[in-house]
Structure formats: C-alpha cells, structure tokens
Amino acid sequence: TNFISPFDIQWMQNGRVINDNKYIKHVYDSNILRINKAIDEHTGVYRCFSNASFISPRIMSMPVTVTILR
Numbered sequence: 023t024n025f026i027s028p029f030d031i032q033w034m035q036n037g038r039v040i041n042d043n044k045y046i047k048h049v050y051d052s053n054i055l056r057i058n059k060a061i062d063e064h065t066g067v068y069r070c071f072s073n074a075s076f077i078s079p080r081i082m083s084m085p086v087t088v089t090i091l092r
Contacts, residue, residue, distance in 0.1 A: 032073050036066040057088070065090050 033040045033055050044058070057064050071082040 030072050031070050033068060033070050035064075035068050060088075060090050062090055064088060 040055075055068060055070070065088055067085045067087050069083050069085050071080050073080070
C-alpha cells in the first residue's frame, strides 16, 4: 500500500514551500498548519502537498485563502 506519512506532507503559502517549522504542527495521523499570532504577512493562499518519492505526480490539496481581519 502507498501510505502517506504526515511527515511526507509539506505546506506552501502563495506557491512557496514553508520551511519555517514554527508554523507547522504534526499530529499523529494528519498534518495541521497552525498560525500563531497571525499578522498581515500570513495572508495568502495555502496548500499542502505530498513530497513522498513514490508518488508521481504530487498529490496537492485544494487551496485555502487566509485573510487577516483587523
């Protein structure tokens, strides 16, 4: 079977991979993106995708738009 580990999932903001782990929290059987103390620079379109080497093409989520309200 082709099980995708939560550690094979990465997140993107506006098409760029988020490498800063302070935004990412891994949960046992899922992948959650948590934004602490959201500011204007966190506004954008977020997607998660699989970076597992056995998957081609990559599996990508639907986009989610985050807007910071004042």
